[in-house]
Amino acid sequence: MKIAFFDTKPYDREAFEKYGKEYNIKFKYFETKLNEDTVDLAQGYDGVCAFVNDTVNEAVIDRMAQMGVKVLALRCAGFNNVDMKYAFGKIHVLRVPAYSPYAVAEHTMALLLTSIRRIHKAYIRTKDFNFSLSGLTGFDLYGKTVGVIGTGRIGRVFIDICRGFGMKVLAYDKFPAAGLDNGDTIRYVELNELFEKSDIISLHCPLTEDTHHIINGDALDVCKRGVVILNTSRGALVDAEALLAGIKSRKVGAACLDVYEEESDFFFEDFSGHIMEDDTLARLISMPNVIVTSHQAFLTQEALENIAETTVKNIVGFFETGQCPNELCYRCGTAEDCRDGKCF
Numbered sequence: 001m002k003i004a005f006f007d008t009k010p011y012d013r014e015a016f017e018k019y020g021k022e023y024n025i026k027f028k029y030f031e032t033k034l035n036e037d038t039v040d041l042a043q044g045y046d047g048v049c050a051f052v053n054d055t056v057n058e059a060v061i062d063r064m065a066q067m068g069v070k071v072l073a074l075r076c077a078g079f080n081n082v083d084m085k086y087a088f089g090k091i092h093v094l095r096v097p098a099y100s101p102y103a104v105a106e107h108t109m110a111l112l113l114t115s116i117r118r119i120h121k122a123y124i125r126t127k128d129f130n131f132s133l134s135g136l137t138g139f140d141l142y143g144k145t146v147g148v149i150g151t152g153r154i155g156r157v158f159i160d161i162c163r164g165f166g167m168k169v170l171a172y173d174k175f176p177a178a179g180l181d182n183g184d185t186i187r188y189v190e191l192n193e194l195f196e197k198s199d200i201i202s203l204h205c206p207l208t209e210d211t212h213h214i215i216n217g218d219a220l221d222v223c224k225r226g227v228v229i230l231n232t233s234r235g236a237l238v239d240a241e242a243l244l245a246g247i248k249s250r251k252v253g254a255a256c257l258d259v260y261e262e263e264s265d266f267f268f269e270d271f272s273g274h275i276m277e278d279d280t281l282a283r284l285i286s287m288p289n290v291i292v293t294s295h296q297a298f299l300t301q302e303a304l305e306n307i308a309e310t311t312v313k314n315i316v317g318f319f320e321t322g323q324c325p326n327e328l329c330y331r332c333g334t335a336e337d338c339r340d341g342k343c344f
């Protein structure tokens with residue numbers, strides 16, 4: 001079996017080579033992202049393996065189908081970059097629903113601690129033998145209220161971590177998890193109450209029409225002054241312009257972003273020698289109370305292993321049986337995991 005692998009980075013290859021050999025899949029690694037201009041590279045391949053910033057729109061889907069590509073194997077959980085409605089009946093879309101919720105939740109806490117204890121500032125100071133503490137005052141997490149939007153796999157691990165710090169949790173989810181609300185330290189509330197009462201807000205829901213810009217100007221107006229915004233989920237959950245305005249007006253105390261609305265133009269690449277074209281991103285990064293990482297939350301050894309193993313097993317299972325439990329299906333639901341794996 002031959003699979004065209006797009007947006008390859010050196011850290012992808014080791015685990016994919018290992019599982020590819022084990023299951024007799026030959027990967028051809030392309031460094032370029034998948035889009036209308038590059039899709040023809042998949043000519044002659046049985047499937048395509050894509051990641052979060054590859055573009056799978058109507059034109060790309062049509063071309064893959066014309067070339068006889070049977071399967072699109074996403075090596076990620078999110079699928080907002082795939083036009084699922086259009087893909088239905090043309091190409092089977094598989095994903096890795098979970099590979100390490102710990103990787104993302106732990107990165108979220110790492111960002112939060114770095115930000116509120118000013119570790120990013122202290123690191124640079126002591127490297128320069130500047131041992132002054134001025135301006136490094138932080139605050140305790142103990143006793144603070146964290147609002148968690150999305151209580152799925154990652155959100156729940158993040159809640160556990162926050163509880164370990166003695167924080168109170170206000171949760172919001174369109175489909176609340178049974179047994180999570182204990183009526184005391186963890187409570188499901190309406191979104192407005194979460195905005196009003198949280199000292200810190202962390203996003204762990206998928207990007208959908210409902211959640212697009214869930215953090216916008218109106219939401220920030222309701223928030224406490226000094227609120228800390230954490231986004232390790234998807235960039236477009238936050239209206240970046242509104243966030244920037246909130247930072248400038250001092251309404252937002254700090255922001256930690258592992259994702260950014262326009263990240264596909266920049267993230268994963270080295271732009272250090274270039275003029276940054278995105279003024280909003282440049283301005284956000286220039287702020288002393290904003291930390292940006294480059295969609296890095298997933299990047300642990302454990303996650304890379306799990307991603308490769310599940311992706312390879314998805315592909316093999318699909319070609320052997322015509323079914324895959326990790327297929328995304330527009331017909332079964334609104335692009336939820338396919339319930340019967342044989343919709344078309």
Ligand code: NAI
Pocket residue numbers: 077078097098101104149150151152153154155172173174175176204205206207208210211232233234258259295296297298299
């Ligand atoms: P999950 O599917 O286990 O949980 C998502 C939760 O969001 C579910 O409980 C769902 O009911 C809830 N939800 C759906 N629609 C909602 C809405 N309109 N409002 C509030 N909640 C809603 O997903 P998981 O594994 O926890 O991942 C969450 C997100 O994290 C993914 O969608 C992805 O965007 C992001 N992610 C980011 C990574 C990174 O490297 N930064 C890596 C992996 C995932």
